[in-house]
Amino acid sequence: MHDETCSHIADAALQADTGKVVGECALCFENNVKAMEFCVCCRLFFCKTHTGLHKEKTQHTVTLSETAVHCGECNKTVDSPGTLQRITLGQDSSPETCPHSATEESPQKVKQKCTYCPIEENLWVCLSCGHTGCGRKQYDGSGGDEHALQHFTETQHPLACKVGTVAKRKGDVYCYQCDRAVSAPIDTLQRFGVDIDRSARTEKTVGEAEEDLNAAAKFNQLLSTKIEHMREEKTRTRIGNIGNSCYLSAFFYVLSRVAENIPPVEAHYRQCLESPPDCVLCQSLKLLSALGSDGKTVYPHTLKSCLLRAGLPLEGQQDLAEMFLLTLNLLEAFGAEWAKRFCTKTLQVSHCAVCANSKKEAAQSLFLSVPIPDSGTASIETLFLEYFSPTETGERCPCGNAFETKQALAELPGLLSVQLNRFGYAQGGVYKKETEIACQDVLFLDAFVAPLQTPDGELVETLLAMGVDRKLAEKALSST
Ligand SMILES: [Zn+2]
Ligand SMILES: [Zn+2]
Ligand SMILES: [Zn+2]
Ligand SMILES: [Zn+2]
Ligand SMILES: [Zn+2]
Ligand SMILES: [Zn+2]
Ligand SMILES: [Zn+2]
Ligand SMILES: [Zn+2]
Known part of the structure; x- marks a missing residue:
């Protein structure tokens, strides 16, 4: 029905490209490709809300929909079914397949216990030989003893399925070779006595288990005056697990609750000089905007790759405090004034009891790192009393007497972030303290200023x- 074309459409590069295109609006988490327009020039999708903003900013006129090519400037539409599919591959929400799949070896019954140790949960069955091994140790000490991983190291059998996750002929499969969750057929499990047609899930998925840890990390390791709001806001947008993303999620949850005057992503985008998928701020604001609205689960893949490219150590062993620091510094470096909220000004006051000499050193930090006792229970208040009490650092007054040194808050902070430092050092090694910390609702800070x-x-x-x-x-x- 549309047959008129225009020079813009004729000149548009509509050939297929090998690069993978993310089927998600560049400025929000809308991912219904049918309801979006694809900019031929940027090779990005924009939802109905954002496509206008994009065209206004870039003057790009040619977009694709499922069935047609449009030129916004000449107001022309040319039918072109299949073009969009040809040049975009779309983002698959399920894990990608990997080359390690076909296997045939001798059957063995699936055990309900790790072959090497007494562990009976978080078990992984090798899809090549049916060997059962326990999973990896989590940073908090829970999890397994890594015997499934050991089996891979010894045999190079790459794929394992988590026991209890099989339902409807599918299960959680991990490829140790590629070191990620993959989508793979689990038919071989039948040879090891698993009825993959009639099994029902009894175990949490890896995603669910990681989210439990997320919650633990959020509440144990980072305390801020407003964090309790997070518990109530169940209907709010959640960040889905995208692998190695606990701390990323925890950080953005906290930021979305405590930072003030976060601009909407649109305001930043209008004057941003980068392409949205390459801009840490575009992607951070996209997530923060989504967290401010309700109801769904979002998967910030683009933000994660952005942060990785910016050098954040998201893939390896993580530390929430480090993540917190690096990400805030990064946001500030990108000009995000609103990320400055976390700054806490402190004073270190040294006093000499003999000559009454004293000196003050000002410092500022993003959070107070408060040590905790080795065991038992403690309250935030007792930790603070200890942290802010006078100690001798070994430094001496010019008169020769040892200084007594005291930490203090330089002012009443608008927001005080506290890291409960659970790590202890003994005999050259690091250990983790399991001390329970009670957190009272109200804590008067006046005495520490x-x-x-x-x-x-x-x-x-x-x-x-x-x-x-x-x-x-x-x-x-x-x-x-
Ligand atoms: Zn959008
Ligand atoms: Zn464009
Ligand atoms: Zn035109
Ligand atoms: Zn084991
Ligand atoms: Zn095996
Ligand atoms: Zn693989
Ligand atoms: Zn930007
Ligand atoms: Zn002195």
């Missing part, structure tokens, strides 16, 4: 000693 340095400081102290609230005291004095 350094005394004012103004001439009125003494007065403030006097008022404080009388039980007057610090803020009130300061206000009263500054207005007299």
Whole structure:
């Protein structure tokens, strides 16, 4: 029905390309390709909401839909079914297949226990020979003893299926060769006595298990005054597991709850000079915008590859505090003023009891790293009392006497992030402390704030000693 063309459509490069195209709007998580337009120039999809913004910014006029090519400038549409499919391969939400699949070896019954150790959960069955081994150790010490991995190292049998995840002829399959979750047929399990047609899932999927750990990481390792909101907001958008993404998710959940004045992704995109998939800020804001709305699960693949390219160590052993620091620094480097919220100003005050000499050193950090006792239970308040109490660092006053040194907050922080430092060092090794930390709802920080340095400081102290609230005291004095 449409047959008129225009020079823009005629000139558009509509040939197939080997590069994989992500079937998701570049500025949000819309992924229904049928409801989107594909910019032929950028080779990116934009949803109905964002395609206008994209055209306005770039002056790109030619887009593809499922059935036609459009030129926005000349308002022409030419039927072209199949073109979109030809030049885009789309993003498959299930894991990709890998070359390690065909196998045939002698049958062996699947055991409900690791072949090498007493572990009976998180078991993986080798799809080549039916060997059962336990899974990997998680950073928190849970999980297995890595005997399934050991089996791979010894035999080079690459694929293993998690016991209890088989349902409807599918299961969680991991390829040790490629080191990732893959989609692979599990028919060989039948030879080891598993009824893959009638099995029902009894185990959590890897994704679910990792999300449990996510939650644990969020609540144990990072404490901020507003974190409790996260527990209530079940209907909010969630970040799906995309592999090695616990800390990435934890970080963005926290940021979305505590950062103020986060601009909408559209505002940034208007003046962004990068292509959205290559811009850390575009992708961060895309995720943060999604987290501010409700209801679905999003998979920030593009953000993850962006952060990887920017040098964040997402693939290896991770540390939440490190992730937190690096990502915030990165966002700030990209000009994200709103990421500065986490800055905590501290003072280290050294005092000499003999000559009353004292010196102050100011510092600022993104979070306080508070050590915790080796065992038992502790409360945040006792940890703080300990952290802010005077110690001797070995530094000496010019008079020869040892300085007594005290940490203090330089001011009442708007937001205070605390890392409970669970790592201890003994005999050259690192160990993890299992100490339980009780967290009270309200914690008064006034006692940990350094005394004012103004001439009125003494007065403030006097008022404080009388039980007057610090803020009130300061206000009263500054207005007299
Ligand atoms: Zn969109
Ligand atoms: Zn474009
Ligand atoms: Zn045209
Ligand atoms: Zn084992
Ligand atoms: Zn095997
Ligand atoms: Zn593989
Ligand atoms: Zn950008
Ligand atoms: Zn002295």
